[in-house]
Amino acid sequence: MKTRVDQKFAELMKKGEKAFIAYLSAGDPNLADTVDIVLRLEDAGVDLIELGLPFSDPLADGRVNQEAATRALDAGSTFDGVMDCIAQIRERSEIPMIFYAYMNPLLSRGYENSITAAAQAGIDGFLLLDLPLEEAGPYRKSLTENSLNAIQLVTPTTPDERIGKIVKRANGFIYCVSREGVTGVQDKLAEGAGALVQRIRDQSDAPVALGFGIGTPEQARGAAKLADGVVVGSAIVNAFHNSPHTPEGRAAATAIVKQMVDAVKTV
Numbered sequence: 640m641k642t643r644v645d646q647k648f649a650e651l652m653k654k655g656e657k658a659f660i661a662y663l664s665a666g667d668p669n670l671a672d673t674v675d676i677v678l679r680l681e682d683a684g685v686d687l688i689e690l691g692l693p694f695s696d697p698l699a700d701g702r703v704n705q706e707a708a709t710r711a712l713d714a715g716s717t718f719d720g721v722m723d724c725i726a727q728i729r730e731r732s733e734i735p736m737i738f739y740a741y742m743n744p745l746l747s748r749g750y751e752n753s754i755t756a757a758a759q760a761g762i763d764g765f766l767l768l769d770l771p772l773e774e775a776g777p778y779r780k781s782l783t784e785n786s787l788n789a790i791q792l793v794t795p796t797t798p799d800e801r802i803g804k805i806v807k808r809a810n811g812f813i814y815c816v817s818r819e820g821v822t823g824v825q826d827k828l829a830e831g832a833g834a835l836v837q838r839i840r841d842q843s844d845a846p847v848a849l850g851f852g853i854g855t856p857e858q859a860r861g862a863a864k865l866a867d868g869v870v871v872g873s874a875i876v877n878a879f880h881n882s883p884h885t886p887e888g889r890a891a892a893t894a895i896v897k898q899m900v901d902a903v904k905t906v
């Protein structure tokens with residue numbers, strides 16, 4: 640089972656290049672704009688998209704991502720609308736996409752068919768935040784049946800023994816959460832990020848992407864030196880939210896992201 644995510648990481652690692660992964664909340668400010676923004680990010684050199692399903696209680700998200708999810712919900716984003724958005728992106732792009740979701744909206748809609756619908760729409764993997772490993776058997780089985788990656792998170796408080804269990808069940812890439820707490824730009828890269836990436840690499844050969852708190856080209860470069868990929872979310876959400884929703888404004892926001900992409904690509 641080789642997804643676009645697998646292929647992209649294999650291609651980049653062969654070139655000795657680091658991956659740039661951009662997070663955004665689907666539907667912020669609306670689903671049609673999400674299609675435009677994703678295509679602009681791809682043009683700016685973003686390698687993978689982590690697309691968030693808007694949810695009312697995103698407990699792992701800081702203010703920026705919470706407010707983005709609320710804007711998306713207020714704009715009428717639904718699960719089916721996000722599926723249409725993904726399908727529209729897929730009509731025009733082969734960019735690898737990971738579906739980031741909380742359990743609640745999937746359970747309320749029905750687990751299995753949510754995964755099947757997302758696979759049919761064209762995503763390559765799931766990042767499900769609040770499903771404990773021990774209860775994720777049926778989830779992983781459904782992902783495998785749909786040829787989707789199961790992206791798993793490792794955090795600074797994850798013991799080594801649990802890292803071992805997590806990486807055995809992960810594929811695509813391992814998401815290394817650089818710091819304790821919720822998402823949101825910080826003034827510097829977390830001190831222990833490098834050591835945490837190494838703790839993962841001690842138990843897995845899978846690509847490791849480092850995220851949480853990265854908001855400047857310097858921080859992105861620093862993260863790229865430590866891992867195989869860099870994830871940026873809040874800074875990108877902010878750039879597009881704080882720029883006019885016009886072609887010029889979108890181009891300006893994209894240019895901000897491109898500075899971080901270029902910093903990662905020159906490591």
Ligand SMILES: O=P(O)(O)OC[C@@H](O)[C@@H](O)c1c[nH]c2ccccc12
Pocket residue numbers: 662689691699700704739768821822823824850851852853870871872873874
């Ligand atoms: O926003 P930041 O600090 O750049 O972090 C990336 C993050 O937004 C994205 O990967 C993500 C959004 N919501 C999450 C919840 C848990 C883990 C990761 C995420």
